[in-house]
Amino acid sequence: MGKGKPFLEIFTLALNEDYRFPILEIFAFLYALGTFAMASFGTPGVAAAEEASAYYLVNSLSGLPLFVFLILIFKNVAYGLGKDLEQGVIQTLFSYPLKRWQVLTAKLLSAIGVALLLFLGIQISALFILAPGIIKAYFTAVLLTYAAQLSVLFFLTGILLLFTLFLKRGGLAIVAGIILYFALSMIPTFVMFYAYATGSSLPLKILAVINPTIVLQRYYLGEAFFFFPEEIWVPSFFEVLLYLSSSYIVVAFIFLIAYIYFERRLGI
Amino acid sequence: MRWITFLGRTGTVLLAISLALALVSLIPPATYSAPIHRFVDGGMYEVVWSGRYTPKLGLSISIRSNGSVYLYFLSVSSFQFYNWTMTWAEENLQDPYYRFNITVLNEFLKAHPDDVLWNCNFSSGEDVFYEFIPTSVVNVTVVIANPSSNLVEVEGEIREIVTVSPRKRTLTLTQILASIGIVLVVPWAISMRRK
Numbered sequence: 001m002g003k004g005k006p007f008l009e010i011f012t013l014a015l016n017e018d019y020r021f022p023i024l025e026i027f028a029f030l031y032a033l034g035t036f037a038m039a040s041f042g043t044p045g046v047a048a049a050e051e052a053s054a055y056y057l058v059n060s061l062s063g064l065p066l067f068v069f070l071i072l073i074f075k076n077v078a079y080g081l082g083k084d085l086e087q088g089v090i091q092t093l094f095s096y097p098l099k100r101w102q103v104l105t106a107k108l109l110s111a112i113g114v115a116l117l118l119f120l121g122i123q124i125s126a127l128f129i130l131a132p133g134i135i136k137a138y139f140t141a142v143l144l145t146y147a148a149q150l151s152v153l154f155f156l157t158g159i160l161l162l163f164t165l166f167l168k169r170g171g172l173a174i175v176a177g178i179i180l181y182f183a184l185s186m187i188p189t190f191v192m193f194y195a196y197a198t199g200s201s202l203p204l205k206i207l208a209v210i211n212p213t214i215v216l217q218r219y220y221l222g223e224a225f226f227f228f229p230e231e232i233w234v235p236s237f238f239e240v241l242l243y244l245s246s247s248y249i250v251v252a253f254i255f256l257i258a259y260i261y262f263e264r265r266l267g268i
Numbered sequence: 269m270r271w272i273t274f275l276g277r278t279g280t281v282l283l284a285i286s287l288a289l290a291l292v293s294l295i296p297p298a299t300y301s302a303p304i305h306r307f308v309d310g311g312m313y314e315v316v317w318s319g320r321y322t323p324k325l326g327l328s329i330s331i332r333s334n335g336s337v338y339l340y341f342l343s344v345s346s347f348q349f350y351n352w353t354m355t356w357a358e359e360n361l362q363d364p365y366y367r368f369n370i371t372v373l374n375e376f377l378k379a380h381p382d383d384v385l386w387n388c389n390f391s392s393g394e395d396v397f398y399e400f401i402p403t404s405v406v407n408v409t410v411v412i413a414n415p416s417s418n419l420v421e422v423e424g425e426i427r428e429i430v431t432v433s434p435r436k437r438t439l440t441l442t443q444i445l446a447s448i449g450i451v452l453v454v455p456w457a458i459s460m461r462r463k
Contacts, residue, residue, distance in 0.1 A: 012270070019277070021277070021280070022280070022284075024277065024280075024281055025280050025281055025283070025284040026284070028281045028284040028285050028288075029284040029285065029287060029288045030288075031285075031288075032284070032285045032288035032289060032292075033288040033291065033292065036288070036289070036292040036432060036433045036438070037292065037432060039324065039433070040324075041322035041323065041324060041325070041405055050405070053404075053405045118281070122285065125441070129433065129434065129437045129438060129441060130323045130324070130433060130434065131322075131323045131403060131404050131405075132403045132404075133402065133403035133404025134403075134404045134405065137404065
């Protein structure tokens with residue numbers, strides 16, 4: 001028997017566990033409803049308004065669905081994987097002729113991959129229905145906005161995965177994840193005030209490494225978003241790419257730690 | 269069996285999405301209407317409406333006149349249009365007063381053929397209706413031009429339409445998704461029932 005079949009077996013088991021009827025259907029409904037209901041075309045009256053409108057649209061379109069997406073991932077990773085670790089189901093999965101990292105990949109593909117596929121599928125379709133003109137004209141802006149938003153989400157997921165593996169308890173990991181989510185939502189405001197108070201852009205730049213939406217927001221919304229006429233940080237397009245890439249490197253590093261821990265130090 | 273389950277669940281997801289879309293498209297659009305009543309001198313044009321429109325904010329016009337007139341939907345802001353016509357009239361007619369002359373409009377149309385979103389010529393007593401829902405964010409200026417030498421009376425109504433989503437496109441997608449969803453769900457539902 002090749003390795004593909006056991007991998008698919010675990011993937012199917014995980015799918016069954018993560019998306020019992022009608023969980024997937026409820027989330028798909030919420031994604032679609034949130035996407036269309038929240039879409040907004042309001043743009044600030046700035047020079048780069050056309051490109052900013054694409055950024056603004058994607059932001060409004062993905063606001064609520066991203067939160068729904070996060071809940072789904074939290075449920076799948078913390079509750080799903082946590083429960084497997086807590087109840088010893090993971091030992092059964094280890095009996096399959098697969099390496100441990102392959103088992104984790106199958107679980108994560110189900111937990112994150114399917115939810116991501118559904119999220120992006122609905123979002124892109126909605127963009128084509130609502131504003132085909134914008135998505136065609138400003139495809140780069142659309143792509144970068146999604147990449148930045150998802151990077152924050154993957155960062156949170158990576159941390160949550162680490163919590164779940166360390167604690168081996170889903171409930172505790174979920175609580176830790178929720179606290180982290182709210183902390184990450186509030187920190188940008190504090191950091192921004194601190195940056196303006198000190199006149200230094202360094203705190204903003206540090207935060208942008210894990211949250212590239214900050215750099216994208218400043219790049220696309222420009223003057224309309226700035227507090228003062230004398231701006232402390234006006235990022236260039238190169239900086240946008242730089243911070244976006246670094247955020248994904250951070251995400252990749254967190255997942256790498258999780259994989260190494262799962263492979264060598266799980267203690268099961 | 270696994271394939272039936274997989275396709276069945278795909279079908280239920282498509283049905284859930286189509287249900288959300290149906291809900292969205294059932295929400296009636298909110299409208300704001302304003303009457304139009306103008307007298308357009310022979311050989312002149314008038315700007316009757318301008319605004320910024322999006323795929324969620326459209327514009328419709330219903331109009332009639334007692335003479336032959338042209339109706340234009342231009343993709344420029346009234347500010348840009350004003351600036352261009354003013355400059356052209358100053359440079360070529362030596363007087364900005366003549367900027368409402370139909371020659372100026374024709375020159376603008378010649379210089380910006382891509383800015384014409386829609387146009388039509390209608391004659392006395394003819395009712396014209398046009399609905400415009402853009403696919404991106406656009407500035408729209410609505411212009412009525414009277415090419416004849418007689419004074420023409422134009423009246424009608426302009427309506428702004430605010431929708432949650434473009435109804436036609438959403439309904440089409442709802443129908444497609446629901447149809448595919450039902451086709452995929454049926455075998456799964458039958459096998460579940462047998463179980």
